[in-house]
Amino acid sequence: MTRDCWDCWDEIDREEPDPFEEAPAKVRQRERDLQTKLEAFRVISGGREPACADCGDKRSEVLHVEHKNNDGKAHRKSLGKGGNGAGMRTWRWAIANPKQARESLELVCANCHCLRTNWRYVAKEHQHWFEEDWQE
Numbered sequence: 001m002t003r004d005c006w007d008c009w010d011e012i013d014r015e016e017p018d019p020f021e022e023a024p025a026k027v028r029q030r031e032r033d034l035q036t037k038l039e040a041f042r043v044i045s046g047g048r049e050p051a052c053a054d055c056g057d058k059r060s061e062v063l064h065v066e067h068k069n070n071d072g073k074a075h076r077k078s079l080g081k082g083g084n085g086a087g088m089r090t091w092r093w094a095i096a097n098p099k100q101a102r103e104s105l106e107l108v109c110a111n112c113h114c115l116r117t118n119w120r121y122v123a124k125e126h127q128h129w130f131e132e133d134w135q136e
Contacts, residue, residue, distance in 0.1 A: 033088060040065075040091035043098045044105050052109040054116075064113045065090060065105050075104070 038060060041050035051058045053066075065087075067075060079089040094101035108116065 036088065036091050036095070040094040040101075041107060043094050044101050044107055046102055050107055052112055053106045054108055054112040057109040057112075059109075062109045062111075063107050064110055065094075066108045066113055066116065068104055068106055071104075 038050075041060060041063060044065065045051065049058060050060060050063060052063065057063070066072075076086045076090065079086070079093055090105075094105060
């Protein structure tokens with residue numbers, strides 16, 4: 001990489017590491033994680049093409065796992081320590097326990113997941129406000 005010296009303004013040729021270049025091991029790990037996630041999505045969807053249960057969106061990069069019984073926190077706690085690895089532990093559990101995964105999990109896109117999550121917190125007496133808007 002060439003650039004100008006701040007002192008004498010001469011061009012200097014210096015080899016600098018590329019901050020955006022990842023180590024090969026990280027790239028391989030990211031690829032393995034993606035394959036695990038996609039396999040879990042296939043298991044949860046029952047062998048069909050993974051898609052959002054609400055709107056049918058099939059883009060894997062926007063699909064989330066939704067716990068049908070709203071017991072996600074307890075389920076993640078039962079799988080072990082939370083944190084960054086909580087998603088991977090859920091996906092590995094789904095692959096290892098396909099029947100239970102299909103019974104307790106479903107795939108929804110990020111938008112539908114947000115709507116479902118926020119809908120739970122709307123007071124029951126005010127939900128008709130939203131139903132009227134959706135019918136238009």
